[in-house]
Amino acid sequence: MKAILAALAATLALACGTAAAQKKYDPGASDTEIVIGQTMPYSGPGSSYGEVGKTEAAYFRMVNEQGGINGRKIRFVSLDDAYSPPKTVEGVRKLVEQEQVLLLYGMFGTAPNTAVHRYVNAKKVPHLLLLTGASKWNDPAKNPWTMSFYPDYxxxxxxxxxxxxxxxxxxxxxxxxxxxxxxxxxxxxxxxxxxxxxxxxxxxxxxxxxxxxxxxxxxxxxxxxxxxxxxxxxxxxxxxxxxxxxxxxxxxxxxxxxxxxxxxxxxxxxxxxxxxxxxxxxxYLKDPGDTQWHNDPAYLDWLAFMKKYRPDADLRVGSHVYAYTSARLMVDILRACGDDLTRENVLRQATSIKAVQLPMLLPGVMVSSAPDDYRLIKSLQxxxxxxxxxxxxxxxxxxx
Structure with missing residues (x-):
């Protein structure tokens, strides 16, 4: 009898352990891949900001070469919306409905994001680290799936x-x-x-x-x-x-x-x-043209990244620092998700960041978030x- 009970206990323990370790996936995630989507103005009146998308793509390439996120490679789908809201709508629908992205990341501009935020919130797709500081992005009650990285205007x-x-x-x-x-x-x-x-x-x-x-x-x-x-x-x-x-x-x-x-x-x-x-x-970011940072370890890491992955880019352009820092935070959020790559857990991790000092932020600038406060940057120089x-x-x- 004791042997039977011991065997039953072992079986239950194994079952519970297996359940606890079970992987959870939503569309855009699997054992091998995480699909991230974005629209960005690679053409049109906001085309200078397209450099941000190119550097973010380069950062994700680097992460993939280093083994990915918890063993999974990032597939980054970045579409040109020409800073035109109708094109943003078209692109985002394609990303969500055809590409089946796990989340939308880093999209530029108040007007383009305004054109799609109701749609993505209705679909419950994380719409994270936007390159826009509109006050509406700090509204968890109305737009719980949308969060900006940029300081609010x-x-x-x-x-x-x-x-x-x-x-x-x-x-x-x-x-x-x-x-x-x-x-x-x-x-x-x-x-x-x-x-x-x-x-x-x-x-x-x-x-x-x-x-x-x-x-x-x-x-x-x-x-x-x-x-x-x-x-x-x-x-x-x-x-x-x-x-x-x-x-x-x-x-x-x-x-x-x-x-x-x-x-x-x-x-x-x-x-x-x-x-x-x-x-x-x-x-709130270190200026790559400021010589005071040129012996700073974080700057030297950024410079090495740029020379390897964006060799033709203008190193004086601060947008590359923004993109590098934003992409680093996105990777950190996904790493924190572990094997629970559901949209709900992605949002949970993004809204519970505890005083993180990202390498290319100015000294003293911390990133933090809470379920009732989506503002990530809380001080400016x-x-x-x-x-x-x-x-x-x-x-x-x-x-x-």
Whole structure:
């Protein structure tokens, strides 16, 4: 009898152990593969951001060469949406319904992601680490499957507003913004931080459409207001045009530029870096052009990665640092999933990150998340451009 009971206990223990170790998969995952999808503007008005997708693809190639994630290789399907929301919808439907991706990752732009977020939330597909800081991505109640990696736009605008109030309390502010949720989020954040003073300090506002050939007329209009501060809440193409038109008209306001457009390689160099001297922005990543990092182990690892996997890329372009850091976090999330590669578990791991210091984040910047707080980046460093690199402008500012 004792022998029978012992055998039964051993059988039950084996069964329980097998159940505990059982692998769980949703579409896009198997014993050998994890399928990740993305749309990215490799063409069109946002094409400079396509470099992000190329570097993310290179990072996943490196991970695969090193053995993959828990023995599984990443298949990364990145489609061109030309920064056009209808094309984003078409691409995302293909990724979810035909490619059967486990998750969507790193998609660029507020308008493209807005076009698909209801669809992916209805389908319960993780829509993670977006390259957009729209406030709607920190809304677990309404959009539980959607999370951004980028700092949220209203909080970034509040950092600039505080700097203006501290350094130029009588400023006359002109605002150029993209006429969509991206631009409106920035403008709302600015007005909230200025409070009652917004009514008197903001003397002119102008918007532009993504399809506008130039922003020249808007800059002329804003200059005519007599403003001595310009807030540029735009993307790369309009930012280049803004710098050129400011130079051509001789207007020299104190110039604040959203960090998504304040790109040395993609914006300042094409416009002429001398035209960008004095621009104020914010940062949370190490600038590859800043010599203070050139002996930093994390920078040297990034540099070795770039030389091997993106040998033709412009190393001065900060977008490559963003892509490298974002892809590293995506890999960390998937590793934490272990053998439970369900969409629900992917989301669970993404929303329970505990104070992680990623290598190319500025010292002191941590990544964390919670089921009721999807904001991953919670502090920013104000910076100013000296013609070659970014210089610190005061202390880190927490984004609340």
């Amino acid at each position: 209203p909080s970034e605008a509040k950092v600039y507003a505080r700097h203006i109030l501290d350094t130029k309390p009588n400023a006359k502010i002109a605002v150029l913004s993209q006429n969509d949720d991206y631009g409106r989020d920035f403008l709302n954040g600015l007005k909230q931080a200025l409070g009652e003073k917004a009514k008197t300090m903001i003397v002119a506002e102008a918007t532009y459409e993504l399809t506008d050939p130039t922003v020249d007329s808007q800059i002329v209009q804003l200059k005519a207001s007599g403003a001595d501060v310009l807030m540029s809440f735009s993307t790369a193409k309009a930012a280049v045009q803004t710098l050129r038109k400011l130079h051509d008209t001789g207007w020299k306001p104190t110039h604040y530029m959203a960090q998504g457009a304040a790109l040395i390689g993609a914006v300042f160099n094409p416009a002429g870096p001398e035209k960008a001297v004095g621009i104020i922005s914010s940062a 104000p910076v100013t451009f000296d013609g070659k690199r970014w210089e610190k402008l005061g202390d880190f500012v927490p984004i609340l």
